[in-house]
Amino acid sequence: MTTVLTTLLSHYRRHPGQLVMLLLGLWVASALWSGIQAINATARDSYARADALFATELDQLERRDGATLSRDEYHALRQAGLPVSPLLEGNVVTQDGTRLTLIGIDPLTLPSENALGQAGTSSSLTAFLTPPWQTRVAPDALTALGLERGNAPGATPTLAEGGKLPPLTLSPALPPNTLIMDIAAAARLLASGEAITRLVAAPGALTTAPPDYTLTRATSLASPGQLTESFHLNLTALGLLALVVGLFIVQAALGLALEQRLGMLRTLRVLGVSGRTLVAALSLELLLLGVIGGLTGIASGVWLARWLLPDVAATLGSLYGADVGQTLSLPWQYWMGGLAVSLGGLLLAGSGVLWRAARLNVLSLGQMQAWRSGFRRQLTLMSIAGGLAAAIGLGLTLWLAQQPPGDGLLAGFGVVAALLLASALWLPPLMALTLKGLTHLARRRPLTQWALADMQLQLPRLSLAMMALLVALATNLGVGSMVGGFRVTFLDWLDQRLVAPLYINAPADQYDAIDTWLADRPEVSERLLTRRSETTLLAIDTPDESRSLSLAIDLYGITPGESLTPHWPLLNTLDDRPSAWAAFDNGAVFVNEQLATAENLSPGDRLTLRAPNGNETLTITAVYPDYGNPSGQVLMASHQLAARFEAPPSSMGLVLHENANVEALRNALTTRFGLSNDAISDQREIKRIATEIFERTFTITRALNVLTLAVASLALLASLLAQARSRRQQLAPLWALGVPRAQLARLNLAQLGGAALATGLLAIPLGIAITWGLVAVINVAAFGWRLPLHLFPGEMAVTLATAVGVALLAAALPALRFWRASPRALLAEETHQ
Template identity: 65%
Template sequence: MIVTAMRTLLSHYRRHPGQLLMLLLGLWVASALWSGVQAINASARDSYARAESLFTQNLDSLTRRDGAPLSRETYIELRRSGLEVSPLLEGEVESAEGVRLNILGIDPLTLPDDSGFASAGSGEALVAFMTPPYQTRLAPDTLKALGLARQDAANARPQLENGRRLPPLVLTPNLPPDTLLMDIAAASRLLETQGTFTRLVARPGEISDVPEALLLTPAATLVSPGQLTESFHLNLTALALLALVVGLFIVQAALGLALEQRLGMLRTLRALGVPGRTLVGLLALELLLLGGAGALLGIVSGVWLAQALLPDVAATLGSLYGAGVAAELSLPWHYWLGGLGVTLGGLFIAGTGVLWRAGRLSVLGLGQAQAWRAGFHRQLRTMSIAGALGGLMALGLWLWLTRLPAGEGLLAGFGLVTMLLLASALCLPPLLALMLAGLARLAKKRPLAQWALADLQLQLPRLALAMMALLIALSANLGVSSMVGGFRLTFLDWLDQRLAAELYLQPAPEYFEEINDWLLARPEVAETLPTSSAEATLLEALPANGSARTLTLAVSVFGITPGERLRAHWPLLNTLVGRDAAWAAITAGQALINEQLAIAQGIAPGDRLKLSSPTGPQTLQVVGVYPDYGNPRGEVALATSQLTKRFAAPPSSLGIVLHAGANTISVQNALVEHFGRREAATGVETLTDQQEVKRIATDIFERTFSITRALNALTLGVAALALLATLLAQSRERRRQLAPLWALGVTRSRLAGLQLSQLCGAALVTALLAVPLGIALTACLVSVINVAAFGWRLPLHLFPGEILLTVGVAVGVAALAALLPVLSLWRTPPRELLSQFEAT
């Protein structure tokens, strides 16, 4: 009995392959996008875990202030003075395959024992690592970059692009991707560094007196790649979740339709002796089979999608956060189970309602579509109540989030966005039904319009889910594109703020004054903007009204030159007594703070800060707050002259502002001509054109958001497919509805036009409702999610052109989705319409 009943149930899809396709498509798309993003996240996390096993070992690090390599003499001097420092040599080589690989040279004997770098082993392994021909330790996924297969790896000595050969290879799985670890002597030979080092590392707190020429970076100020990139991955996950939800809307629409069309079959089967519970069980089994197939298809495509996107994502993460991510997928077992679980779980949520309704319908009323429609009216009421409750919950979450400190509540923020989207989607069908009923009353004197509106009301139960999916996709599209557009404008402003001068230079400290004086004497140069930087601890915050708060917060101190150009470009979000007064106060020795510090510590203009410095604690008044996009840390800005004096920090870079019309290249050439021929390193080789830096930064920005845009466009595409699939699935029945009108004398072209305008009208209303929702979503993204993720708020920018385009896309998508069924109606011969008419 069970096999026959199952075969009979499934025979529906043989006659309606479009519905099966729609179901599988929904499951496939939902699962593919979700699994793809999760595959990227899982691979990236694996890479971070491996990188963190090396780099986040709480080692303090010493480098030269001028960025030059450290000499062997400096190292020996520090060791002789009793400091237990260990040298590191870092560099890059290019493999014969053209892939850039990081070389990490270590001295295992001087490394702190518990350091992740100390992976050279002990005993014979250590001897083999440290003595010729040395060893190259690398992770298996780095082999591809060297053009080697795993079985050929052991002791191979691959050649590099420059003709040199690597020491024999030894596989070490826990090393980060594209990293070659070797003894410092082997690395030095390979990189031709003549015995210099890039940095010295030591246990935290080991180094107390730092020589003047060196810069100490305490381990506490380092941020792991996992922490830095957390928000990036969370954003990807949120978009994938959105696609999953939209995909599941298709699934639910398809399931509802498939069940509605099988009501007669279910009644017949029950009348022929198949128990109701068996039928519900078989429907659940059908769901499981379809879910399994969809999930499998989705996971396979997701892995393919991830493989295609991963190199771009890896490049983005590398350029944005310096986080190395393997370009090949590395998927743990729980990824596969997770993908299957999420798809089946989603299917379960989408299908439970349908199964529940099927189980509750009485056998005698089972074949009546009327019972189903009466159910929809009840559903509309439930949707309104659930939507209102969701709206209230979103409001509650928003109120709670406004009270949380910055940097907290990211998940709750995403919860708010989800709740907002779901509440709006739930309210859409009741709202559309209400509008249609009202319009139908208004159109009483125009029978065809009245029919069209009444007919759309009848179609609503089937169209509702597709319209809900469209609303979610449109508002998400609008929200994300406004956020990205706003971010772009803000980012460009920030670049202007930080790169106010035409040229930038990092002169060697001993030549700084000479180069600065020479530049100021040039007729093309309007002014120079020296900068400097230091690390300090914020010891106390003294509010203008209130008692002092003791803190121990590591902050960056940044020196700026408030020249004419910089003042014009540097935005201030908040000042004590206006911009001009703030800049005058900065020149006089007061400070600005970045938004991150202001929000995180509740510091406002007028408050005073006590900072640690080599010359003793410094107390500064905060005279303004500036935006500082992309910086995860708190920062205090002072005039460079003040920073040099009070924090003993030498100037680090020089911005060169030229007069209007001055030739950048002639200044560059003159500078190189004058200083470049000296034997000692003057730093003129670091001369950079601001335009070039902006171009690179903008490229990185665009690449970061290209993935967001792609996922967003895919979501909209999925919603369009949902609409198309819904319309195709019911096109045969639509003809049955339209046949009586044709019989009454309405031409086929008029009928086709009516159908097109019905759907485009519904899509237009949905798109118009998506506009305020999209704006609300943008506001949530910039003022809630961004603050929770990064600690700073983005200004809200709206783009009317973009909004119009989205509305146009919605109507276009609906028109496109309606076109196929409309064309099919257009082409239906009158004879067939006649038979449809007889069947009604």
């Protein structure tokens, strides 16, 4: 076996390019896949740690009017026999500028089964409860505190504002960027006096909320893991695509390596190596390559994940409010899984060639014709398999058409995957058919006819690279158009919603005074007060059905002023826009697209919401887009929200007359009401922050998109370079027959440029179909919003040019060598053949 294996591997000593191509394919495929899995694993670890705490496991009690709770209130509730525990939450900033969440707890009253009670530390309760207290922290927050793991226990790092943290104790089970300490220590550090952020209780311990309080049940709170599931599914889909494209390269390289070793295989068989031994040796070779490529790929994947993780963490934080650690946390399953996927993928890519090698008769093994005739059968099989994939895609589309919008995330991915697979599988038969037809048409132009016939001969070797290129180009176009379209829509939406140049975020109890004061300011033309609250959606009445439910939703109140209503984006209204706004002012509500999609709501339906003074049943008169918000939201007029739900004010937009002195007004507000600097923000700043969040959200998508296209380009480049030598052998006889070398080189460029152009042109409609799948099915199911279909001809032209450019570059290198080769060398190659 060793002799057979070393003999097989000796091929790569003479053809190192093929080995590089194989390892490269495996490396990039497993690097992209394992990089994404590393990000997913780290995020899931963070969610698991967050879930294990009180965030989603405890019922929460807050004041209905949004005002801060005090210790007196807590004591009163405890004395009334309610099993509540106080929590104090705030932020502290470390010296390197990182914002950490600080949570103060009272371990004596906190439900004992909660993970926070243990939080993975063995230190005594006394040390936690008494000065100098303790700070429990997860190891991945230590970098922000400027500490190493070794010197962290007992350290008392100084914060940006000068305060010192109590001595640190490591608790790996805590969520990232979170500090836990006794509520007294937290109150001192946050200088919060007697304030308490919220009260928590064991799930079900409180049957109803006390008067003036709202009770949010743990079961109605979505965990970060649930919220971000679709985001991770999107990432996994992109990773899978990169893996498939990488495996295309592997399969192309394996096919080529085996094709060139047919003579060797025959010799080995003739020398007494059984077919079974030969297949076993080839499998062993695959395993060896798989382990090398897989391990280097996983190592690079970890590096890639480290590079992308900050952007992903920022995205998950801004989109879902999920805190994800900045340090990779990879369980052993990750490493084993990565290697298994690489080896499995390699086996899948190599099984075809192994099967073909095992089936070929020893007497015909050395004959190229026997090998090539297999390609015709392969084309038939590809056509059939493509048809099957298309049928599955069509079936899924028909099924999706009958589902309510927002359902079928996996089916949506299935449609896109089936579409890609069908197109990729149909590409080689389509190209073979086209080339055959064109060869027939060009029978009076011998050189063109030769070029087309020659392309038919090249097709078996080129088809996999072309398939990879088609998949990558189409995905690039599809995802690019989706992101670009989202960007355009999002920026328009921001412009429409942010009509006021100044926004005030003051403590809730100051708005009345601010409003009264602003009413007399001549430069202010309109005051747009907003309010926020939360409630439970109890029932839905539609013309077809009435159903009960218990869904936590956000309530948002806006002032339907003259400057806001003409611009505020609405997707769907009961009658016309003016009627919808008139009804809105009188107590009707609008719902965001996410809620409408999730609950299948339309204008005209009625919602029953839990309210302080009995339930409120309100009519929906419009649906509005609400990009970036993971929650269902009901919008109503600010004054209606105050009257019906006792919602506190949350911000105020100021519409100003032209030539108003914005800076003077800002200073006057700050001075008069003692507001902090960041309590007043201007519109440009808000837009800048929102756009920045948007850009970060799609950083990883763009990065993976570009990497996938780069991998596919590499596949094409490698395929063409790997067969450069045999190409010269094809061209040499023509040169000997009197065709100038320059003309042959041009012909070669035209052949491959043409093939890439054809592939690129096919990728355009496919890319548009993918964009449709993303915006109309996958985004709706994943995020709850549907985007208009935007197409970007400029980007399409660039993608097309990239495809042709790569093909020309790949063809140019061998063409150049052909151009520069001496006539003697060319003839020698021909003789050798």
